Amino acid sequence: xxxxxxxxxxxxxxxxxxxxxxxxxxxxxxxxxxxxxxxxxxxxxxxxxxxxxxxxxxxxxxxxxxxxxxxxxxxxxxxxxxxxxxxxxxxxxxxxxxxxxxxxxxxxxxxxxxxxxxxxxxxxxxxxxxxxxxxxxxxxxxxxxxxxxxxxxxxxxxxxxxxxxxxxxxxxxxxxxxxxxxxxxxxxxxxxxxxxxxxxxxxxxxxxxxxxxxxxxxxxxxxxxxxxxxxxxxxxxxxxxxxxxxxxxxxxxxxxxxxxxxxxxxxxxxxxxxxxxxxxxxxxxxxxxxxxxxxxxxxxxxxxxxxxxxxxxxxxxxxxxxxxxxxxxxxxxxxxxxxxxxxxxxxxxxxxxxxxxxxxxxxxxxxxxxxxxxxxxxxxxxxxxxxxxxxxxxxxxxx
Ligand code: NDP
Numbered sequence: 500x501x502x503x504x505x506x507x508x509x510x511x512x513x514x515x516x517x518x519x520x521x522x523x524x525x526x527x528x529x530x531x532x533x534x535x536x537x538x539x540x541x542x543x544x545x546x547x548x549x550x551x552x553x554x555x556x557x558x559x560x561x562x563x564x565x566x567x568x569x570x571x572x573x574x575x576x577x578x579x580x581x582x583x584x585x586x587x588x589x590x591x592x593x594x595x596x597x598x599x600x601x602x603x604x605x606x607x608x609x610x611x612x613x614x615x616x617x618x619x620x621x622x623x624x625x626x627x628x629x630x631x632x633x634x635x636x637x638x639x640x641x642x643x644x645x646x647x648x649x650x651x652x653x654x655x656x657x658x659x660x661x662x663x664x665x666x667x668x669x670x671x672x673x674x675x676x677x678x679x680x681x682x683x684x685x686x687x688x689x690x691x692x693x694x695x696x697x698x699x700x701x702x703x704x705x706x707x708x709x710x711x712x713x714x715x716x717x718x719x720x721x722x723x724x725x726x727x728x729x730x731x732x733x734x735x736x737x738x739x740x741x742x743x744x745x746x747x748x749x750x751x752x753x754x755x756x757x758x759x760x761x762x763x764x765x766x767x768x769x770x771x772x773x774x775x776x777x778x779x780x781x782x783x784x785x786x787x788x789x790x791x792x793x794x795x796x797x798x799x800x801x802x803x804x805x806x807x808x809x810x811x812x813x814x815x816x817x818x819x820x821x822x823x824x825x826x827x828x829x830x831x832x833x834x835x836x837x838x839x840x841x842x843x844x845x846x847x848x849x850x851x852x853x854x855x856x857x858x859x860x861x862x863x864x865x866x867x868x869x870x871x872x873x874x875x876x877x878x879x880x881x882x883x884x885x886x887x888x889x890x891x892x893x894x895x896x897x898x
Contacts, residue, residue: 514846523550604639
């Protein structure tokens with residue numbers, strides 16, 4: 500039915516591409532374009548033979564003109580940006596120039612500052628509106644499904660939501676002393692930044708990993724989790740009426756924290772370039788090069804993820820608590836698409852968001868976060884495409 504240009508060929512893109520190929524009625528033709536064409540060709544070789552026609556191309560998505568040329572030659576209905584957050588604005592510029600719809604899974608970050616905010620992308624609102632095209636921001640799991648869960652809770656379960664705690668637990672074990680489950684550079688920038696949460700109309704800042712809680716996750720068990728800043732806090736604080744506090748917690752094991760602190764202490768997580776043998780290198784980029792590639796963790800990761808949102812609010816004048824979450828098994832994901840659950844839980848929602856935009860169930864002119872869309876079709880598709888959700892009407896709350 501339609502054509503999608505997918506930029507990036509890493510862990511998340513691989514899952515989204517597998518899922519697009521399982522859905523040829525919607526994705527009749529795709530172009531996989533990335534910095535390293537060989538990775539696109541590898542994916543094509545794996546997936547060719549189905550009903551989705553696959554093309555590949557090399558592109559430097561930091562270069563708007565290259566992206567424009569590629570869009571003009573392929574003429575997609577939608578560009579799915581699964582490269583890195585650094586490329587968001589150049590790709591959005593190319594979409595504006597060619598009047599093409601846009602979707603991504605992570606908000607823009609400048610390369611030289613670990614700063615996560617929607618301001619840069621929200622600034623495109625009027626231009627996308629005037630061009631009559633749609634940009635859907637942050638359509639992975641978190642952000643992504645967490646926003647859809649929030650919109651669903653607001654629509655069906657509450658008159659007003661007052662508190663949201665987003666809990667992201669990864670009970671997976673890959674057997675390495677230290678590795679990250681998605682792009683190490685992006686992951687470590689996120690975790691070593693100050694924590695932040697939103698309460699009573701303002702942001703409260705914490706030191707990195709300063710606030711710790713324990714939680715007993717269904718099918719994952721008792722875990723330490725730490726308060727982090729995460730980008731959906733910004734959009735949900737704006738889009739969920741009546742919200743008083745919103746926080747985000749992610750689980751980390753003791754070994755991960757110890758390695759991270761050690762790497763930080765010796766300067767390996769810094770993003771400030773240093774001279775090394777006459778060359779400028781960024782320590783964190785060098786660290787990425789020596790750490791296991793997240794795409795290689797699939798065969799060796801066992802265990803489950805449990806990611807969801809606990810809502811507290813009011814319905815019909817009564818206080819109400821509600822927990823919506825998904826449990827995903829690393830090995831089941833690997834058997835299905837050759838990836839671990841972190842890439843899976845991001846790539847599947849990206850395909851679902853893309854499908855809803857391609858078939859017109861989600862439409863609009865301007866820049867949108869997922870919680871601004873009708874959650875019902877997305878919730879139904881999650882159950883069909885491998886990320887079924889569960890509900891708990893009496894959840895343990897986080898203090
Ligand atoms: P990977 O590092 O595995 O893949 C990134 C891909 O982008 C690689 O194929 C890389 O090419 C390509 N790329 C990088 N720079 C460019 C460029 N200038 N031009 C063209 N292609 C480029 O990352 P992941 O797949 O783990 O993550 C992808 C995205 O998903 C990230 O933005 C990440 O933040 C986001 N994410 C979102 C989550 C969510 O729940 N919302 C969760 C996890 C990730 P090359 O092969 O040459 O390196």
